[in-house]
Amino acid sequence: MSIACESTSIMSMSRPPTYIRVVLANRPETFIDPDTFIIETKALGDLQPSDTHVAVRVDYISLDPAMRGWINEKESYVSPVEIGETMRAFGIGTVVKVKEGKSDGLKVGDVVKGQMGWTEYNLLRESELMKLSIQRGLDAVDYLGPLGHPGFTAYFGLLDVGKIKAGETLLVSGAAGAVGSLVCQIGKLKGCRVIAIAGSQEKCDWLEKELGVDKALNYKDEDFYEKCKGIMAASGPRADAGGWDVYFDNVGGDVSDFMLTRMRRGARVALCGIISQYNTTKPTGLTSYMNLISMRAKIEGFLVMDYAARFAEAEREMAQWILEGKLKRKFHIVEGLAKAPESINLLFTGGNTGKLIVKVSRGEERHL
Ligand SMILES: NC(=O)c1ccc[n+]([C@@H]2O[C@H](COP(=O)([O-])OP(=O)(O)OC[C@H]3O[C@@H](n4cnc5c(N)ncnc54)[C@H](OP(=O)(O)O)[C@@H]3O)[C@@H](O)[C@H]2O)c1
Known part of the structure; x- marks a missing residue:
């Protein structure tokens, strides 16, 4: 696996009780520009888990060409992201808090995939998350690339x-x-x-x-x-x-x-x-x-x-090819959520080779 990392400055991490999220501010006519998204700082304490929801630290998000369509007003195969809404994104995260006393379902420390959004933390419906068991020889980011x-x-x-x-x-x-x-x-x-x-x-x-x-x-x-x-x-x-x-x-x-x-x-x-x-x-x-x-x-x-019912079949065969050394994967990883709005244009300028991903978390502890 080859990984190209862009070292970037990230917003100050000096205020543990807060996190940032990126929301849609304006719908661009052509390319995504600096006015398209704004960054908001939110209180981490607002993300309290319930019987149905768990708090997740977002580790990686996938940047995809389809995102350009999601921010158009027109409905396509999914509903548009609304102005003021956190930008939608598939990603990988770690469960950081579950409701006290809850003994079934996801546990703190579980690595999960699902709709994370352009945010450092999120409160997500447990039934919409899939727990990952990462095999030796594979990596979490593979689930946003060949196994995603x-x-x-x-x-x-x-x-x-x-x-x-x-x-x-x-x-x-x-x-x-x-x-x-x-x-x-x-x-x-x-x-x-x-x-x-x-x-x-x-x-x-x-x-x-x-x-x-x-x-x-x-x-x-x-x-x-x-x-x-x-x-x-x-x-x-x-x-x-x-x-x-x-x-x-x-x-x-x-x-x-x-x-x-x-x-x-x-x-x-x-x-x-x-x-x-x-x-x-x-x-x-x-x-x-x-x-x-x-x-x-x-x-x-x-x-x-439309192939969702057969994803497991593809995942099995692709994982096998990777483990046998028959399938190479390459990632272009940008560091820091604040870089997501400008980095998405790499897809349209050809700035990426392989899968474009944003590394959101540095794996640090921030307490809810
Ligand atoms: N149908 C589906 O279910 C489905 C699912 C996922 C993705 N997709 C589609 O699959 C395609 C690839 O997605 P991806 O995630 O793998 O992105 P990607 O190929 O990793 O990144 C996009 C690449 O497109 C090329 N490109 C950009 N503008 C171009 C232009 N004007 N003319 C020619 N090439 C251009 C660039 O490479 P160059 O340097 O070569 O220009 C850029 O690196 C996209 O069209 C996406 O919408 C469809």
């Missing part, structure tokens, strides 16, 4: 939606990110030729040299489309013509539009995300979709949440 939503997205998106088969050519956009880097590796494990697309030479080198993809291309290179044409000679009606069989698309936009002209017969697009469009008010559409007809191909969108 990014991992499940890669696993079900590629195997269930993309229906990848050995010997096929897999094309992956956003390939050096949390989901994409796992998709590339699962593709190799399944015996595919993998072509990866990412936004820098450094990322391409990592994909080829560390993750073992067959070819990585930088979509910011001037000759990117020329290189693509060379690697994926124009597709034709023959099933064995150049091109890709499965395109795991994380980015949408111009890159994906071009890729639709390079598919093989019977091709499948597992439409995971369109990050190139998340900060625009009017996403641009695809124009090359007519090729889907002649290629008898399909584009299928999916949401990882």
